[in-house]
Amino acid sequence: xxxxxxxxxxDTVLLPAxxxxxxxxxxxxRQNYLIDYTLAALLRRKTRNLGLLLxxxxxVFLFASVLLLSQGLRREAATLMQDAPELIVQKxxxxxxxxxxxxxxxxxxxxxxxxxxxxxxxxxxxDPAVKANYTLMVAPERGLTADAIMVGATLARVRxxxxxxxxxxxxxxxxxxxxxxxxxxxxxxxxxxxxxLLLSESAFHQLFQPPADxxxxxxxxxxxPREARTIAxxxxxxLPASRPILRAxxxxxxxxxxxWREGIVFLTLGTLxxxxxxxxxxKAAGLSAEEKREIxxxxxxxxxxxxxxxxxxxxxxxxxxxxxxxxxxxxxxxVFYGGARLFAPVLKGWAVLYPxxxxxPAVDLQQLLVLLAVTVLPYIVATLIxxxxxxxxxxxxxxxx
Amino acid sequence: xxxxxxxxxxxxxxxxxxGALLLASGFAWTLLRHWDIxxxxxxxxxxxxxxxxxxxxxxxxxxxxxxxxxLFVHSAESLSSQFVGAMCATGVLNINAFGFPTLLLKIALFxxxxxxxxLNRVDQQGHDYPxxxxxxxxxxxxxxxxxxxxxxxxxxxLGLKPEVITSCCGSLFxxxxxxxxxELAGWPVRPALLAFYGMxxxxxxxxxxxxxxPALGALFxxxxxxxxxxxxxxxxxFLSLYVYENPNHHCPFCLLKAGYDYVGYALYLPxxxxxxxxxxxxxxxxxxxxxxxxxxxxxxxxxxTGVALAGFGAxxxxxxxxxxxxxxxxLG
Numbered sequence: 142x143x144x145x146x147x148x149x150x151x152d153t154v155l156l157p158a159x160x161x162x163x164x165x166x167x168x169x170x171r172q173n174y175l176i177d178y179t180l181a182a183l184l185r186r187k188t189r190n191l192g193l194l195l196x197x198x199x200x201v202f203l204f205a206s207v208l209l210l211s212q213g214l215r216r217e218a219a220t221l222m223q224d225a226p227e228l229i230v231q232k233x234x235x236x237x238x239x240x241x242x243x244x245x246x247x248x249x250x251x252x253x254x255x256x257x258x259x260x261x262x263x264x265x266x267x268d269p270a271v272k273a274n275y276t277l278m279v280a281p282e283r284g285l286t287a288d289a290i291m292v293g294a295t296l297a298r299v300r301x302x303x304x305x306x307x308x309x310x311x312x313x314x315x316x317x318x319x320x321x322x323x324x325x326x327x328x329x330x331x332x333x334x335x336x337x338l339l340l341s342e343s344a345f346h347q348l349f350q351p352p353a354d355x356x357x358x359x360x361x362x363x364x365x366p367r368e369a370r371t372i373a374x375x376x377x378x379x380l381p382a383s384r385p386i387l388r389a390x391x392x393x394x395x396x397x398x399x400x401w402r403e404g405i406v407f408l409t410l411g412t413l414x415x416x417x418x419x420x421x422x423x424k425a426a427g428l429s430a431e432e433k434r435e436i437x438x439x440x441x442x443x444x445x446x447x448x449x450x451x452x453x454x455x456x457x458x459x460x461x462x463x464x465x466x467x468x469x470x471x472x473x474x475x476v477f478y479g480g481a482r483l484f485a486p487v488l489k490g491w492a493v494l495y496p497x498x499x500x501x502p503a504v505d506l507q508q509l510l511v512l513l514a515v516t517v518l519p520y521i522v523a524t525l526i527x528x529x530x531x532x533x534x535x536x537x538x539x540x541x542x
Numbered sequence: 543x544x545x546x547x548x549x550x551x552x553x554x555x556x557x558x559x560x561g562a563l564l565l566a567s568g569f570a571w572t573l574l575r576h577w578d579i580x581x582x583x584x585x586x587x588x589x590x591x592x593x594x595x596x597x598x599x600x601x602x603x604x605x606x607x608x609x610x611x612x613l614f615v616h617s618a619e620s621l622s623s624q625f626v627g628a629m630c631a632t633g634v635l636n637i638n639a640f641g642f643p644t645l646l647l648k649i650a651l652f653x654x655x656x657x658x659x660x661l662n663r664v665d666q667q668g669h670d671y672p673x674x675x676x677x678x679x680x681x682x683x684x685x686x687x688x689x690x691x692x693x694x695x696x697x698x699x700l701g702l703k704p705e706v707i708t709s710c711c712g713s714l715f716x717x718x719x720x721x722x723x724x725e726l727a728g729w730p731v732r733p734a735l736l737a738f739y740g741m742x743x744x745x746x747x748x749x750x751x752x753x754x755x756p757a758l759g760a761l762f763x764x765x766x767x768x769x770x771x772x773x774x775x776x777x778x779x780f781l782s783l784y785v786y787e788n789p790n791h792h793c794p795f796c797l798l799k800a801g802y803d804y805v806g807y808a809l810y811l812p813x814x815x816x817x818x819x820x821x822x823x824x825x826x827x828x829x830x831x832x833x834x835x836x837x838x839x840x841x842x843x844x845x846x847t848g849v850a851l852a853g854f855g856a857x858x859x860x861x862x863x864x865x866x867x868x869x870x871x872x873l874g
Binding site for chain 2: 397411
């Protein structure tokens, strides 16, 4: 056992003080020998420690998966919302969303600080063939002809259609409306375009037959984004039946939603944490006869209670570090490269036409702090007292058994 | 109430810290009444053994408080998107009356735990544990603060009510938030700069004097504490302005963001370590007369003074570099 023999050389120094450089070096050497000894001792009881390490790693893995996935989703939502309009105005009728009269656009343009106003036409279409809702949107900037449409990649996959095929939708009057697919939407924007179908204004009118001179809602561009809130206030004064929605509010709602889901999953994992702590306590408290004898011998050859305690702390630190790094790395791979299958249904939400997308890998300091606080910290608490109990044992009592 | 992993973790830390300190203070009470180093009774031996556990527990408390301090500021920062009018951590901490008191208590607990550990370090070097009663009396003073922190933090988190769109048809445009981001009052730049660098001079002078006359420990500790307060005030009054290059942005927390190269960590870590060492030097200065510590005390005092001066030095050098590098002109 090389660790133990090397340790004996330095056990004459008893104080962990390092006011000057020389003592600092002795202190560092001392820790080095302690780690050396602890590692050797851990390896001697491989199977026993491996079990604990596995459970510990699994615990870190589960917590880290939740944190990484929900943070990834939050970031994805925030990135997407960057290009969303600063302000959306809807018309309300008896508290419900109603179509917005075209005359409103002029009133909105008249508000100081608003640089551009555009009426949007969009709606949902239920397709019984795939039992899913599509989002239909008029895209004047794409220059589509009356019967041309563009569809999202997921939609095309589910309906098994491609460029040049016809997609027949049922219009509001019951007549079928055949529309020709002229292009598929870029799959890089799949999060936005999974269920999206772009069409021309005339096709939209044929399909849904809305009243003339109405829009679904209006989007506003604001010259100074900081004024958005004031402008929203002015809009509610000018058009009392309107409901302005700020981009910041949508973002806040997304944040709150993901935070809440994440928190709930976290709390459910709390029971697991408790079980793990009981296991860790039990493992640390139930020393085998062999370990007890070992501590007795160490104390008999001159180790102090403080040294044994320090060794126990190093043991906890080494196990925690290994479990933490392995668990975090596994979670990282699982979330960013393995499709995050584990918690996705809970955290992401669910839909028939759910987009497939890959999250951008990132490591966040706050996340690491949270993970340390919920896994390593309780582990240390659980093993502190049993470790101390082992350290204060009398050498003769334990050696006699 | 909000449920986010960071808040769950902060609750967990506060519970662990309070639990550990409660356990330790139960022991401290027995020790204060029955400690007698000359006795060889079974109780005395049990007490001596327990001191190992308590010092380990306090080491744990120090680490946990540091973690909790960082996490608290970070989570306040990340929650700022949830509250109307809150731009960063300052706004979120201002949401109710418990935010800033919780933060201040966390800082106080960090320093107290650090002082306790310094006291413990010196005490263990004397063969007769000469400081044991001081140590455990201090422990009894720390414990209620930890419980208060737990209470204040819970009150703060329970009072957080984010304004979100609750349903797609019901809610109206949310009203402007009140009172949030009440910016910490700015101090005119010229006197602030004078006070800031004046403290550096005082500190250097008292540090040098302490090296010569160990009796001046209390003075050095007082100046260290004052320097800490002035340094935080200076960060709010002008240093943050220089870093952000914006004459109206006073936040001491945004410095910790990636956008400013995490410069806050480089500023705060040496500042906190130096303050703890400076306060420690003052606390330990009277111990030099204790017979069993006479041999180790000069070394300890030199070490603590050295750490304090090095830490404050690093802080001042970085602060000056930040001011000189900045494109913002506040004086001129």
